[in-house]
Amino acid sequence: MVSLVDEMPDTLEQHPSKPVEREVRPVPPPSETSPMIDIADVDFSYGSHQVLFDVTLPVPPRAVTAFIGPSGCGKTTLLRCINRMNDLVENARMTRGAIRLDGFDINSPEVDVVDLRRRVGMVFQKSNPFPKSIYENISYGLRIAGVAKRARIDEAVEKSLRAAALWDEVKDRLDANAFGLSGGQQQRLCIARALAVEPEVILMDEPCSALDPIATAKVEELIYQLKTAYTIVIVTHNMQQAGRCSDHTAFFYLGKLIEFGSTGLIFSNPRQRQTEDYITGRFG
Amino acid sequence: MIAPRHILGTFDEALASLRNNVLTMAGLTERTFDRAIKGLLERNDDLCANAIADDEEIDQLEKLVDKEGVDLLLRFQPVASDLRRVVAAMKLSPNIERVGDQATTVARRARKLNRHPALAETELIEPLYALAMSMFKDAIDAYVKEDVPLAMAIIPRDQELDEMNATVQRQLIERMAQDPDQLRGYLNLIFIARSMERVGDHATNIAEDAVYAAAAEDIRHLPMAEAD
Numbered sequence: 001m002v003s004l005v006d007e008m009p010d011t012l013e014q015h016p017s018k019p020v021e022r023e024v025r026p027v028p029p030p031s032e033t034s035p036m037i038d039i040a041d042v043d044f045s046y047g048s049h050q051v052l053f054d055v056t057l058p059v060p061p062r063a064v065t066a067f068i069g070p071s072g073c074g075k076t077t078l079l080r081c082i083n084r085m086n087d088l089v090e091n092a093r094m095t096r097g098a099i100r101l102d103g104f105d106i107n108s109p110e111v112d113v114v115d116l117r118r119r120v121g122m123v124f125q126k127s128n129p130f131p132k133s134i135y136e137n138i139s140y141g142l143r144i145a146g147v148a149k150r151a152r153i154d155e156a157v158e159k160s161l162r163a164a165a166l167w168d169e170v171k172d173r174l175d176a177n178a179f180g181l182s183g184g185q186q187q188r189l190c191i192a193r194a195l196a197v198e199p200e201v202i203l204m205d206e207p208c209s210a211l212d213p214i215a216t217a218k219v220e221e222l223i224y225q226l227k228t229a230y231t232i233v234i235v236t237h238n239m240q241q242a243g244r245c246s247d248h249t250a251f252f253y254l255g256k257l258i259e260f261g262s263t264g265l266i267f268s269n270p271r272q273r274q275t276e277d278y279i280t281g282r283f284g
Numbered sequence: 285m286i287a288p289r290h291i292l293g294t295f296d297e298a299l300a301s302l303r304n305n306v307l308t309m310a311g312l313t314e315r316t317f318d319r320a321i322k323g324l325l326e327r328n329d330d331l332c333a334n335a336i337a338d339d340e341e342i343d344q345l346e347k348l349v350d351k352e353g354v355d356l357l358l359r360f361q362p363v364a365s366d367l368r369r370v371v372a373a374m375k376l377s378p379n380i381e382r383v384g385d386q387a388t389t390v391a392r393r394a395r396k397l398n399r400h401p402a403l404a405e406t407e408l409i410e411p412l413y414a415l416a417m418s419m420f421k422d423a424i425d426a427y428v429k430e431d432v433p434l435a436m437a438i439i440p441r442d443q444e445l446d447e448m449n450a451t452v453q454r455q456l457i458e459r460m461a462q463d464p465d466q467l468r469g470y471l472n473l474i475f476i477a478r479s480m481e482r483v484g485d486h487a488t489n490i491a492e493d494a495v496y497a498a499a500a501e502d503i504r505h506l507p508m509a510e511a512d
Contacts, residue, residue: 239361240361243363267364267367268363268364268368268500269368269500277287277288279363279364280364281295282288282290282291283291
């Protein structure tokens with residue numbers, strides 16, 4: 001069996017406190033790369049209440065895409081469509097369109113939802129560690145995936161915690177209860193937990209909204225480092241955060257995708273009046 | 285199209301204050317230059333002294349625009365057109381201040397000229413001033429009205445001003461050769477003409493910032509064909 005951690009890129013192993021040599025990559029426009037997640041013509045309804053209208057959005061691979069928009073615009077609903085979290089909500093369903101992950105329709109009958117959620121990890125607004133030790137939080141996903149060898153799990157736990165920039169802070173207390181960690185550490189633990197099962201995509205639903213500025217900066221730095229290996233989609237209400245840590249930004253309003261483009265363009269010269277009014281704080 | 289107000293009223297107030305200070309600066313600079321040039325043409329030392337004294341107020345306004353711009357960036361983290369307006373205001377205020385400095389230069393040299401008999405060639409300065417000041421006013425107008433075509437039209441006028449200045453300089457140099465007793469006077473007029481040429485350069489810079497604020501286009505250092 002292939003090690004679950006072998007594939008992790010070495011760049012993630014760097015000590016978080018050391019200055020990281022940053023490769024400055026020009027951000028290609030979203031249309032110039034084949035999308036990792038291809039959202040096409042999606043309508044979505046909760047019962048008879050339609051909340052997404054004809055959303056088409058190619059999410060580029062190995063980059064951070066931010067979903068922004070006022071509350072109720074459908075950005076979280078769309079995010080939860082990507083790993084079918086909405087399957088758990090009664091009467092909630094995609095009524096039209098398709099979402100393809102690396103070419104595969106995620107809603108086709110042969111898709112194993114558990115496997116889909118392994119490939120598409122998720123980090124929530126409020127950190128939600130299991131009421132277990134730090135070690136068990138990370139190893140849990142590996143165990144249910146059938147990994148039994150202790151050495152291999154140890155290796156994966158360390159690699160995931162390093163990748164989430166948490167290893168140095170917790171390496172001496174891996175058996176301590178995860179609830180003893182600070183809010184920011186708990187959120188990074190949740191990211192480490194998602195990384196342990198080697199996802200291809202990480203969905204983040206306002207991951208810093210409950211964190212203080214220092215913890216927020218650490219998570220944002222982590223997002224920056226992770227994007228070299230993962231496709232990240234982040235929902236945020238913090239416009240500055242979207243500007244700082246995303247490569248592409250999608251603005252939603254009343255269930256419709258109003259504008260999608262490189263973050264630099266969206267925040268310097270948006271093409272749509274509604275986008276301009278929203279990001280400049282003129283939305284009445 | 286008038287942008288709707290920000291949800292945060294203090295943001296609108298801060299942007300309005302920044303813009304008003306830029307406009308006050310521009311208005312003062314225009315008045316200062318007017319006094320300096322009248323001081324030259326009417327041989328009026330009082331007007332020259334007023335022009336020199338006005339410069340201090342323009343300098344202080346430049347510092348105020350900078351301070352308000354930094355405060356705005358710090359407090360409101362503007363983006364998109366708001367960011368461009370703040371950046372443009374902070375970039376064009378030094379250009380206005382330098383136009384004010386040129387007015388001071390003109391006033392100082394005019395005072396020197398006024399100590400000696402009038403030179404007929406002083407009238408060569410008037411058309412230069414008219415063109416330079418019209419460029420400056422239009423550049424400020426383009427910034428205020430976010431009028432891209434008006435701003436773009438200023439750029440070729442700078443070349444016209446450069447050519448006019450070159451012609452005036454040639455004429456003055458010829459006169460210097462013919463009438464070496466008035467050498468100092470002609471030299472002062474050459475420097476005054478050069479100040480007008482500089483005003484055109486600053487007006488061009490302001491016009492470029494106005495285009496950036498209005499249309500997010502950086503038109504600096506483009507070949508003329510592209511700028512057209």
